[in-house]
Amino acid sequence: MAPERDLFANFERMRREMDELFGDVFQRPGIAPRKRGGFSPAVDVYYADEPPRAVVTAELPGIDADRLALEIQGRELVLSGHRRANEAEGRIYQQVEIEHGPFRRVVQLGAEVRAEEAKAIYEDGLLRVELPLVEPEQRRRSVPIEVPRPGSRAGGTGAR
Numbered sequence: 001m002a003p004e005r006d007l008f009a010n011f012e013r014m015r016r017e018m019d020e021l022f023g024d025v026f027q028r029p030g031i032a033p034r035k036r037g038g039f040s041p042a043v044d045v046y047y048a049d050e051p052p053r054a055v056v057t058a059e060l061p062g063i064d065a066d067r068l069a070l071e072i073q074g075r076e077l078v079l080s081g082h083r084r085a086n087e088a089e090g091r092i093y094q095q096v097e098i099e100h101g102p103f104r105r106v107v108q109l110g111a112e113v114r115a116e117e118a119k120a121i122y123e124d125g126l127l128r129v130e131l132p133l134v135e136p137e138q139r140r141r142s143v144p145i146e147v148p149r150p151g152s153r154a155g156g157t158g159a160r
Contacts, residue, residue, distance in 0.1 A: 039099035041079065043107055052133040054109050061125030062098070068122065070129060072115035077129060080104040 044057045058079055060068065068081040085100040113131035120129045 039083070039101070039103050040105050041103060043079075043105065045107060045109070047111070047133075052135070054111060054113055054131045054133060056107055056109075056129045056131070058105070058127045058129075059125065060122070060127050063125075065122045068127065070118075070120055072113065072118060072131070075109045075112065077107040077109060077131070078104065079107065079127070 042059045046055050047053070048055060056077055060079075060081070060083075063081055063083045067084075068079070071078040071080075080103065082102045083100045109131065112134040114134055115131070117132045118129060120127060122128075
């Protein structure tokens with residue numbers, strides 16, 4: 001009688017070989033559960049009142065602060081950086097799930113911000129960016145009412 005074989009023992013190796021064979025075919029949405037070649041950090045965005053500001057918090061564990069960049073373009077906050085891969089010398093991995101490589105995440109903001117007053121703090125793998133909101137312009141305006149003098153025509157000079 002033949003010993004029982006684990007039919008799934010070589011499945012992960014076969015999947016990697018198929019990925020190498022077909023390249024990015026499996027990178028289409030809905031086909032592959034994860035993308036490769038970098039990652040996109042998770043973010044929270046909320047608005048606070050005193051003082052009025054947008055607050056963006058991004059999860060960036062394992063990334064050196066000197067490998068992070070922030071840029072504000074209108075109503076977009078652009079986070080970019082690079083997570084270095086761990087040195088693999090002398091290791092034989094069974095599983096690799098922690099993504100590494102370059103990333104770029106564009107966060108849409110729901111209000112105009114004062115980019116020159118933005119502040120960012122990176123602590124314990126969380127990047128917190130506070131962006132003061134632009135105060136809305138006063139939309140109310142008084143309109144003077146003109147009263148024509150007797151003998152003149154309203155809206156014109158009276159001469160043709």
